[in-house]
Amino acid sequence: MYSRFASILTALTAAALFGATTPIAKALLGPMPPFMVAGLFYLGSGIGLGAVLLGRSFWRVQSKGIGGRELAWLAGAIAFGGIAGPALLMLGLASTPAATSSLLLNLEGVLTAAIAWIVFRENVDMPVFLGMAAIVAGGVVLAWEPSAANAGGMSSGALLIALACLCWAIDNNLTRKIATADAMVIACAKGLVAGATNLGIALAMGAPLPAPRIALAAMTTGFGGYGVSLVLFVIALRHLGTARTGAYFSVAPVFGVALSLAIWPQAPGAAFWIAAALMMLGVWLHVRERHEHEHTHERLEHTHRHVHDAHHRHDHAFPWSVDEPHTHAHVHLPITHTHAHFPDVHHRHSHKRG
Template identity: 85%
Template sequence: MQSRYAAILVALSAAALFGATTPIAKALLGPMPPFMVAGLFYLGSGAGLGAILLARGFWRDERSGLRMRELAWLSGAIFFGGVAGPALLMLGLSSTPAATSSLMLNLEGVLTAAIAWIVFRENVDVSVFFGMAAIVAGGVVLAWEAGAAGAVHATSGALLIALACLCWAIDNNLTRKISTAEAMVIACAKGLVAGATNLGIALAMGAQLPAPRVVIGAMTTGFAGYGVSLVLFVIALRHLGTARTGAYFSVAPVFGVALSLAMWPQVPGAPFWIAAALMALGVWLHVRERHEHEHTHERLEHTHRHVHDAHHRHTHDFPYSGDAPHTHPHAHLPITHTHAHFPDVHHRHSHERA
């Protein structure tokens, strides 16, 4: 990817597609149980992406697959992000207003950044930290509003959505470990496994498949909101790092709120707007961050789609014009330089902390 802005656009596109699925899922919860909705969403995601991969003949390209040591990371990502997260979200949506649910999903970005910082030691600057604090404050306001309504189920719903965000945060950090692999393969595997699991749970609990038109609608929504969105998210992870991608993905609720208010016209109360302002401030603090210092790249060997730039100056054993994106195993030699960067696949170095 040629520029930071292209990567940001990819992350925002992923957010838009995912955010729009929340109010649609809320509408589908009437005739379908939560596990059925989650199952059809992810099954649509996996089936749609699988069809594209088959049409591309991906099995003929050994560079499209995952290496054995990456399968454990993928398995964890599928469990947390494809099974536990969607189920918790669907259960939470059944007792929480759609607009409130959409904004609470901002917690995913905060928790993603926190895990990346504390567990995986990804650098998070001051502006990112305060952005996290602002988004957390917005989530607290939303949870308080749900509790103030006097309904225990509303508070429980908010907690379930928060737990779903935690599952997706873990998923995001695990997916970062395999972000150099083919994004569509990752998203397809997650969709097929998670979809089959959630659908199996729903059927085991006595649920029945809805009318074909509803199934098609749910699977189509899942293909765009979970499948294409995840492909774009993995690509953004590759170029922006986990915390920054999670921050940009935090705008997803904006699209969900806009669609939910169009589907169920209402005037939000003051707590809603206070939370929205706090979350907007948090996202802005993430966007304005600039990270630049002298850093050293150790020798690194990996495979991903790239062009020749300051970090890719290798030779080839096949004809290459030098200007087209291409994929092949390549090695990076040690180099020390200074430029603005993010913790992408080439900048995962440690930082001195005061």
């Protein structure tokens, strides 16, 4: 249903929306306690997506909800990515220079890929590994400021930020386990829980609520940069796998810097062009990947939105109007064939080495 380049474009759009959040926040919000910013961003995400879901239910748009064992994966993703991750980041930022924080945040992509490759056995080819390395190197170049990075007060704050990245990496891999579910429901649940948690922490620490127009600006920014971005990220996970989606998402900082230069015009320095070149190289290495071999699909039963392609040749136990795409529980019978593919929801098979 989703083409190769549509999947890549989805991941890059998610990165662009997320990357744009920082300069927009700087332009609109001014000084505000970090937990308050995070709370309003996440709440805007959850409430905005909730409104869209209500609109969809009114128009009776068919989608797959979350139930059974998927709820446990979602709960874990929310706990790590929506609660622990933001809290650790905000605590770490209090004692860590900005440039150092930006450098450390590149760990999320590295840890996401490492967990996907080592724990969940997602396939990695050499071009994908090199592409990931180039993208991470670009992020390091973009954020590197020797004077700030060598400033004091790094140890405890840096550790907290690194732990936050680990939480988000775990979140990304857990979310992949439920990527066939409705991406909007997943993102809405994460936004509401994370928003309420961070806002509660901010209020408990004595932070005042901002003026209504500032709160609305923050929530609107969060809806696009956190909500819509996360929906697209989950869709990309479904079609590309965790490591590849994480790699594309790691280019978010270059989008943020580009927007900053548009808002506050100035000639970009050499670091920006070097970082952009490295990230473009990384994306190019990923785009040119062609993973093709004979593989066997074991019997699989699940529910997701699909069309009747080579992987969906099943009968229907209900009257079907031949409309596609559609959503229902279906069974994949064992099949062996050869074609180019990603480690998507239908290609989570092992690979023989040697």
